[in-house]
Amino acid sequence: MNALEVSDLSFAYGAREALRQIHFSVPAGRFAALLGPNGAGKSTLIALLTRLYDVQRGEIRVGGHSLRTSPRQALRQLGVVFQQSTLDLDLSVEQNLRYHLALHGVSRRQGCARVDAELARQQLTERRHERVRNLNGGHRRRVEIARALLHEPRLLLLDEPSVGLDPASRQALGQHIRQLCNEHGISVLWTTHLLDEVQPSDDLLIVHQGRLVASGRAEDVSEEHGGSLGSAFHRLTASGVAA
Known part of the structure; x- marks a missing residue:
């Protein structure tokens, strides 16, 4: 069973569509990086995953439980580290x-x-x-x-967790979280706008203008869309053409 499944997820602020038909999953024990420029829709997605916003259209399942119909059971499967310390x-x-x-x-x-x-x-x-x-x-x-x-929980959600950390601390934090995945089977969704926080073996989700424009192993996405992660990211977020 996947730790997280997101299916046909869309969300709008009035007439402005923030997310459009997002679909992805995070398997057990995997580190998934959600990468996108500022304003891509990452914050809206996090708000939906943590139930700060109600799902308008589509489905989110955490540990097999629907956030819409079984929110208490779903949230028990979720651990969250927000961008701002609490x-x-x-x-x-x-x-x-x-x-x-x-x-x-x-x-x-x-x-x-x-x-x-x-x-x-x-x-x-x-x-x-x-x-x-x-x-x-x-x-x-x-x-x-x-x-x-x-x-x-089965899923650990980290929303831009390296904000305010120096480069050495950022690197140490990333290594530590991946070690938790590898040694303890914890699934992780890590949101970021920084390319250097993504490793080739990570699962990668790139969002732009509310759409999921690429997904897969980071090294595969890089090879398919430009040869390096930087060139792939620039191409996908400049054009907005879905993979």
Whole structure:
């Protein structure tokens, strides 16, 4: 079963069509990069996936559950790291995680085990009692990732997670997330407008003017549409011609 399935998804703000017949899936254990210029429709898609907006036309299924007919079950399968941090800076790392578990109704005994496991997986065990305010940007992102994974979702959604990070931290974050996919079978949808955040082996989705203009393995999309990712992206987003 795919972690995420999006079928014939369209959305409009009044008369302005923001998404037009979007169709794609994210298989289990895969890293999928959603790439597009500013204004391409990425933010609208994220708002629909997280149910900030209701689906107008089409279908979104997370872990096999429809966001339209079974929203609670679908959202249980989804972990989200938004572009803007939502951590409480004056709480410790561990307190932020425990607060999230309380919101999900996880028992204290289960919560202790999950917090310990996620802190270890994110290499944050030694910083569990530090206030988030004292962490650098890269470590704050790791806390958000740990929080997003505490309820054991099938899909991790990261919306432009490298914003505000220096180049070394951006690279380290990307490597860390791909390691989670490879070693733990977590599926990831990572949105970005930066070409250097996409690796040849990633699944790639390119959106432009509300349409999905290319999809497939990044190296295959590059070869089919220009020989390099940069030239392929320029060609697809300049013309808007769907693949």
